[in-house]
Amino acid sequence: MNLFEWRSLLNALSEPVLLINKSREIILANGIAQELFGRRIEGSDFARAIRHPAALHHVDRVLAGNIIGPEPNTVFRLAGSIATTYKLSVTRIEERTGTSSTFMIALKDISHILEAEQMRSDFVANVSHELRSPLTALTGFIETLKGSAKDDPDARARFLDIMEREASRMNRLIDDLLSLSTLETNERIRPVSKASVPNILSRVIATVSPQAEANNKTINFITPDFEGIVNGDEDELTQLFHNLVENAVKYGRADSEINISISQNDNLIIAIKDAGEGIPPEHIPRLTERFYRVDSGRSREKGGTGLGLAIVKHIINRHRGRLIIESVVGEGSTFTVELPLANASG
Ligand SMILES: Nc1ncnc2c1ncn2[C@@H]1O[C@H](COP(=O)(O)OP(=O)(O)OP(=O)(O)O)[C@@H](O)[C@H]1O
Numbered sequence: 001m002n003l004f005e006w007r008s009l010l011n012a013l014s015e016p017v018l019l020i021n022k023s024r025e026i027i028l029a030n031g032i033a034q035e036l037f038g039r040r041i042e043g044s045d046f047a048r049a050i051r052h053p054a055a056l057h058h059v060d061r062v063l064a065g066n067i068i069g070p071e072p073n074t075v076f077r078l079a080g081s082i083a084t085t086y087k088l089s090v091t092r093i094e095e096r097t098g099t100s101s102t103f104m105i106a107l108k109d110i111s112h113i114l115e116a117e118q119m120r121s122d123f124v125a126n127v128s129h130e131l132r133s134p135l136t137a138l139t140g141f142i143e144t145l146k147g148s149a150k151d152d153p154d155a156r157a158r159f160l161d162i163m164e165r166e167a168s169r170m171n172r173l174i175d176d177l178l179s180l181s182t183l184e185t186n187e188r189i190r191p192v193s194k195a196s197v198p199n200i201l202s203r204v205i206a207t208v209s210p211q212a213e214a215n216n217k218t219i220n221f222i223t224p225d226f227e228g229i230v231n232g233d234e235d236e237l238t239q240l241f242h243n244l245v246e247n248a249v250k251y252g253r254a255d256s257e258i259n260i261s262i263s264q265n266d267n268l269i270i271a272i273k274d275a276g277e278g279i280p281p282e283h284i285p286r287l288t289e290r291f292y293r294v295d296s297g298r299s300r301e302k303g304g305t306g307l308g309l310a311i312v313k314h315i316i317n318r319h320r321g322r323l324i325i326e327s328v329v330g331e332g333s334t335f336t337v338e339l340p341l342a343n344a345s346g
């Protein structure tokens with residue numbers, strides 16, 4: 001093949017590819033490689049494209065013929081506006097004529113694979129950590145009950161209460177994890193049934209009310225004069241609003257009000273507004289990550305698993321909706337959910 005044919009072939013690829021000669025000069029850069037390293041990269045030393053020492057060393061070894069057999073890969077990270085990790089492979093291209101050698105350098109962006117691996121291992125670490133703390137508490141109290149507290153009925157009753165609380169926290173954690181995994185499996189499948197959001201909200205508020213009253217908090221909600229029907233799964237929507245209303249109660253100030261409003265245009269818009277301490281802006285984008293908490297000590301103390309908003313996000317995605325979080329530190333937060341109305345979305 002001549003250079004022209006090589007160019008049209010390599011331009012058809014969606015990953016950056018370079019051809020270099022034995023003195024490391026770039027003789028051809030495909031379109032993607034030019035976008036990455038600059039239009040005028042052809043003719044210059046390969047080191048101008050990739051300055052990464054490990055990558056250079058690898059290329060040099062292949063060029064010098066020090067590697068016998070299939071050339072291995074090297075993985076390196078390019079810092080840019082978005083740091084990207086590439087797998088680089090160098091292959092000698094056999095020429096039928098002449099003695100000059102050409103080498104093909106192919107780069108493969110493997111960032112997303114590494115990210116997924118990282119997320120998976122973070123997740124396992126998080127789950128283990130979350131399960132370990134109630135377990136440690138349980139083991140500790142069992143020891144105490146077998147030993148020093150054996151003949152102390154008051155202490156025994158107190159410890160059993162704590163143990164019950166810790167055990168139910170583990171239960172909740174496992175329930176939430178199972179919900180998340182079911183939701184992830186179904187996320188692409190649209191719900192087929194219909195559900196009335198105002199009815200769901202009224203029921204959720206009735207469930208959460210005792211918790212609010214215990215802290216002297218009032219939940220205000222005026223039932224609207226429209227039906228507010230969406231294509232949705234009743235149980236999932238209940239879980240979604242239960243989480244948000246419960247958060248408003250949990251993180252609202254004592255003696256404060258929680259205002260829930262519902263309106264409609266093309267969408268149904270539900271806003272849950274609390275008067276709490278609010279959320280500093282740097283935390284807002286991360287709130288829907290699994291186990292992300294602004295103040296983890298306080299959330300755990302309130303029995304939270306830190307999975308509530310992750311579940312909320314998945315339910316909203318499945319219902320093709322949107323979640324908007326606004327918050328002013330010291331004043332409170334508003335969580336707004338937008339869901340397409342059943343007649344609008346068909
Ligand atoms: N209305 C709110 N006001 C202030 N902070 C909030 C509010 N809602 C959520 N947060 C913050 O976001 C974090 C994540 O919320 P999320 O509902 O996912 O977990 P949680 O409430 O801690 O636990 P769970 O919902 O599983 O019981 C909370 O720990 C809290 O720091």
Ligand SMILES: [Mg+2]
Nearest residue numbers: 243247308309
């Ligand atoms: Mg919550």
